[in-house]
Structure formats: structure tokens, C-alpha cells
Amino acid sequence: MPRPPPIRLLTTTAVFTQLLRPAAACCKRQFIDRYNLTGTALPTAWHNLTVNEARRQHVMTAMGFVPGLLFDDPRALRLEFGVRNGDMISYTSATRPASWGRDAVVASSLPWDGFDSFKGLPKSTLNAAKLGWGAGKYSVKGALPKVPSHVRLHVGWFNETLPPFLDGLGRGPVAFAHLDADIYTSTISVLDALAARCRLRLGTVLSFDEIFGPKGIENEEFRALNEAAATHGFAWRFITYLNHPKTLFGRAAVQVTGLGQRCAGVARAEDGGGGGGGARGGPGRRGKKRGGS
Ligand SMILES: C[S@@+](CC[C@H](N)C(=O)[O-])C[C@H]1O[C@@H](n2cnc3c(N)ncnc32)[C@H](O)[C@@H]1O
Secondary structure, three states: OOOOOOOOOOOHHHHHHHHHHHHHHHHHHHHHHHOOOOOOEOOHHHHHOOHHHHHHHHHHHHHOOOOHHHHOOOOOEEEEEOOOOOHHHHHHOOEEEOOOOOOOEEEOOOOEEEEEOOOOOOOOOHHHHHOOOOOOOOOOOOOOOOOOOOEEEEEOOHHHHHHHHHHOOOOOOEEEEEEOOOOHHHHHHHHHHHHHOOOOOOOOEEEEEEEEOOOOHHHOHHHHHHHHHHHHOOEEEEEEEEOOOOOOOEEEEEEEEEOOHHHHHHHHHHHOOOOOOOOOOOOOOOOOOOOOO
């Protein structure tokens, strides 16, 4: 009689690739199909990069969608929400798209602003906790990272640091924002603060680090995006996404393609009629289906 195969203990990597990955593939694929993301994917060659390298490529590709006029506006804001150890902002702030629509970057020392409590995630919902995003996750215990000198760090909770920044030093249109705070409450506080002050422009790019993937994740960053768009009347479309096979989480960036009446008026008054240089890729459309719970 043939002997049964020996019982193997799975390493952590094997647990991920053999047990979790099929489920992740299912949920990420559902989102991609539901919102018709195909066509905005990064080349699959990037799947050979590490997850972190691929994340950087995704963010830089998304940044390339910002219209040149908006990116180079001296008032323009380049922002990160969720800085932690400064890896991503150190990378993104050091480079910029070489020219609009080109897949190339050049060195840059344009100002960036990064926001973080440096104490980890605030307490949130049961859903966030189930996704592994409990209070204090990603804390660096208040230690500030070393970042390039053209990056200003704003230490504290977003709802306390962002409004005064936008009402003072940071009076300008948002060219690009990387939202990497994971959870709904943090992300909505950012989007509300920006949109209520009419800082989004046609062409603004918002890049989300964990917008799709495991079950329940759409109630976090994606819910915040949909709610902010509905509340403040802006329209957006997906421009890029990253579905890396070695992570459960899917990244995607969106571009603002329409502004509510009030903010369109503010943009005309502040920018002299341009509203930020215009979005690439035709008329605005939102995702097919509204997110949120
Ligand atoms: C996943 S980490 C960011 C990683 C970083 N972007 C990178 O790629 O290196 C999330 C960060 O968001 C911060 N954060 C989340 N919600 C926040 C809030 N409401 N106010 C301030 N910081 C917050 C946490 O402190 C944490 O450092």
C-alpha cells in the first residue's frame, strides 16, 4: 500500500502563498472587474519587483497623470497622509515625472508635506480591526523619520494638523496626495478637509495604498472616497491600479474629473479660469457602483 505523504509544516510564506493567496486573488479580481479597472493596470513585469518597489512605481506612475500646469503651479501641494518611517515620501519627493504623460522621472526638490501622528492608527471600527488595523498599528512611538529637507512633517492627528495647515501655510491646490492611512475615519477626515476648502482641482491625483483586497476593505479608504465625492460634489475616475500577486492589498489612484459648482467657482477665481490645467482622459466618470456601507 502506498504510504501517505509526510505531513509538512508550512512556513509563513507558504501559508500566505498556498492558503491566503487564492482568496486574495478572488477578491482583488472581483473589484477590478466590478469597477472595470482593466486597462489601467501597471505592466505585469512589475510583479517581479518586491511589493515595496512596485508600490513606488505605482505611485510615480499615478503622479505622471497630474497635468504639468498643476504640478508646476508654485502654490501646488504635494501631500502624504501616513508617513510612518518616511520610506515612500522620501522616494516620491526626490523625483517627479519628467514630462506630462511620459513614463520617466527626474530629480526634484519641490516641497512636500507629510502628515502623521507617528503613534500609529487611531482606534477605529470593528471592520478595521478585522483587517488588522487596530489602534496603534504602525506606531513608531513618536520618533520622526529622517526625510529630505524639502519635506515638511506635520506631527499629530490629521483632524488637528490638516485644517490649520490648509488655512495658513498650505493655501494651494492639491496636485498629488498619497493616502496611506488605511482606515475610513482617517481617510475621510483628510478628504473632507481638502474638499470642503476646495483644494481639489480638475486633474488632482489621489493615490490610495489599500483601496481594495480583502473582504470588508471597501468600507475603509474606498468608502471615504465615495462619501467625500458625494458630499462635496466632485467626480473622479480610476487611472492606475496595482494588483501585486504577493500581497492581499490592491493599490489604485484616481483623478478628479469634475468639481461641484462652488469649488468650480473657487478654482476659476483662484486659478484664473483653468481650474488646474484639466484632467487627462476625457469626461469625468465615477466608479460604476457607489462604495460605502
Ligand atoms: C501604513 S503607515 C504609512 C506608511 C508609509 N506611507 C510608507 O509607505 O512608508 C500608516 C500611518 O498612518 C498614520 N495615521 C493613520 N491615521 C492617522 C490619523 N488620523 N492622524 C495621523 N496619523 C495617522 C499612522 O500613524 C501610520 O504611521
